[in-house]
Amino acid sequence: GAGVSQSPSNKVTEKGKDVELRCDPISGHTALYWYRQSLGQGLEFLIYFQGNSAPDKSGLPSDRFSAERTGGSVSTLTIQRTQQEDSAVYLCASSQGGTGYGYTFGSGTRLTVV
């Protein structure tokens, strides 16, 4: 596609429920990243996929968070048993990979856990 597409754009969920956030990257981009942005804060790295390599999961805050990327394209970030501190904007980005290539971000999913 022309840009990175994320869905849903907004999600309100009850504490304890599971949520799935979707990211559709730019066609041909081999690298895909998930970041989290809390109110007034910078971007917190969550997970990174590069081609067929094992993902870098070093930023996932707990084992309630997981992500997968199917067929080297669409990615889903799953948060199980959501907590109020999970409320944030979840941003997905894709890149051609390699040094010096910037990211193209989606508009994010605003997650609110009530």
Add this chain to the structure above:
Amino acid sequence: TQLLEQSPQFLSIQEGENLTVYCNSSSVFSSLQWYRQEPGEGPVLLVTVVTGGEVKKLKRLTFQFGDARKDSSLHITAAQPGDTGLYLCAGEGRRDDKIIFGKGTRLHILP
């Protein structure tokens, strides 16, 4: 752990004034990027600098990468209300393509 410190955190100035935003680290980066983010949107890439000492210009915006590739600055000449937004610097690690972000400078240009 690599960290990027941005300063100032907040800046509110009058239209027409000049300003400089700084991004500093003790780590060396392969490249450094600047993004601008508006409310409800994802960050948008403004520029990537790769070579130590490199200077890039984008209209009224001038970006510089430090000689040691540890720091960068963004200078805006004659700021306009349309420059208002959150400016984020991001450094690309030397061992992988993962990018870490500073916390950003929130810029507000008063008409």
